[in-house]
Amino acid sequence: MVLQTIGLTKLYKNNRGARDVSLALMPGDILGLLGPNGSGKTTVMKSCVGLLRPTGGGVAIEGHTVWSGGGSGRSAGKEYEDALRGVGALIEAPSLFDRMTARQNLRLAAAYYPDVTEERIGEVLDIVEMTPYADEKAGGYSLGMRQRLGLALALLNRPRLLVLDEPANGLDIEGMVAIRDIVKAAAAGGAAVLISSHLAHEIELCATHVGIMYDGAVLSLSSMEDILAASPSLEEFFLAELARYRKGGAAA
Numbered sequence: 001m002v003l004q005t006i007g008l009t010k011l012y013k014n015n016r017g018a019r020d021v022s023l024a025l026m027p028g029d030i031l032g033l034l035g036p037n038g039s040g041k042t043t044v045m046k047s048c049v050g051l052l053r054p055t056g057g058g059v060a061i062e063g064h065t066v067w068s069g070g071g072s073g074r075s076a077g078k079e080y081e082d083a084l085r086g087v088g089a090l091i092e093a094p095s096l097f098d099r100m101t102a103r104q105n106l107r108l109a110a111a112y113y114p115d116v117t118e119e120r121i122g123e124v125l126d127i128v129e130m131t132p133y134a135d136e137k138a139g140g141y142s143l144g145m146r147q148r149l150g151l152a153l154a155l156l157n158r159p160r161l162l163v164l165d166e167p168a169n170g171l172d173i174e175g176m177v178a179i180r181d182i183v184k185a186a187a188a189g190g191a192a193v194l195i196s197s198h199l200a201h202e203i204e205l206c207a208t209h210v211g212i213m214y215d216g217a218v219l220s221l222s223s224m225e226d227i228l229a230a231s232p233s234l235e236e237f238f239l240a241e242l243a244r245y246r247k248g249g250a251a252a
Contacts, residue, residue, distance in 0.1 A: 002027055002062055002161050002192035003048065009056030010043050011216075018043040019216045020057070025161070025192035030183060032207030033196040034238060040216040041196040042091065045165050048194065049089050050080070061161055062086060088159030090167055094150025098139030102130055102149050105138060106156060113157045124152040127182060143170030151182065162186050164195045168202055180206045204234035212241045219245050 003025040011017040018040035025031055033041040046052040048059050050066050059066040064083035096105055103121060110116040125131045128148040133141070138149060147170045154162060164183070168176045183206050187193050197203050203210060210227060212219040219241045224234070231237035 001025070001060075002029075003194065004060045005044070005048065005057065007057035008044060008047055008054055008059060008067075010047050010052055010054045016040075017055075017216055018047070018213075021218055022057075023194075023211065023218075023221070025194060027160070027190045027192055028187050029209060030187050030193040030195065030207045031209045031211060032203035033194070033211045033213055034198070034200060034203045034234070035196075035213030036198050039213040041213055042165050043216075044213075045089070045091055045163050045194065045196060049087055049091070049163055050084060051091070086157070086160035087163065088154035088157055088161070089163040089165075090147075090150045090154040091163065091165040094146055094153060096138045096141075096146060096149060099137060101135045101137055102141075102152070103134045105149060106152060109153050109156055116156055120156065120158075124155045127155060128152045129178060144172065144175050147171060148175070151179070155182070155186070159186075160191050162191050162193045162195075164193065166196055166198070168197065168199070176202060200233070200235040200238050204228075210234065212238055214242060214245060 001024055003023065005021055005023045008021040009019050016038070021044050023031065033044065035041055043052065047054050047067065054067050058068040061083040064079055066080065066083045102125065106121045106124065110121060125134050128151050130145065130148050130152060133145060138146065141149065147167065151167060154164065167179050171179065183193050183195060195207065204224065207224055209221065209223050211221045227234055227237045231240065
């Protein structure tokens with residue numbers, strides 16, 4: 001198992017966040033978290049990669065503990081490093097050095113990974129179709145170009161767990177298709193992918209499994225195959241789950 005969360009909970013002072021989220025990703029899985037803004041998707045992702053301290057539950061990556069015992073038990077030293085060693089993430093806006101070029105940003109990140117070579121930097125630039133702009137300063141990039149460079153950074157270490165929070169933000173149709181292809185290629189290569197969106201169509205076209213999130217809870221967790229066997233589209237399935245929840249149905 002690549003990623004496992006058990007009862008993951010992170011609540012803020014306003015009582016919003018994520019509640020009792022249990023997920024399991026195997027190699028090749030693409031799990032899409034689908035829900036409106038504020039439904040808890042980003043909170044779950046940040047907790048999974050160690051950026052937020054949960055208030056309950058636990059997280060493990062490839063058998064290594066990230067959090068346990070409600071966040072008071074964050075693993076330390078080698079255990080924590082081993083948990084995150086094979087993770088690549090793009091969460092919210094990418095953190096870029098605007099006075100550096102795309103290639104320089106990637107070289108700086110590569111210093112943290114002993115196996116990342118100059119050849120790999122060229123590969124990820126090609127993957128995200130940024131090679132023609134590789135030696136231009138990031139400060140002059142459009143939103144879509146910045147998103148592509150953020151994705152290149154996430155792919156740099158050949159991650160076994162790829163965590164992508166709304167990766168299609170700022171991209172045109174061609175860019176969205178490219179993101180889909182990259183996600184599918186990563187999964188075909190054995191990575192597990194956790195991806196979020198508020199766009200049902202985008203999740204439908206790439207995910208193998210879907211977690212419907214609303215108001216901090218996972219309303220349902222199903223395979224895409226089962227969803228499309230029960231509903232004409234993921235969008236209709238989502239609306240049906242939301243209507244059930246609002247009528248007082250129990251969340252899965």
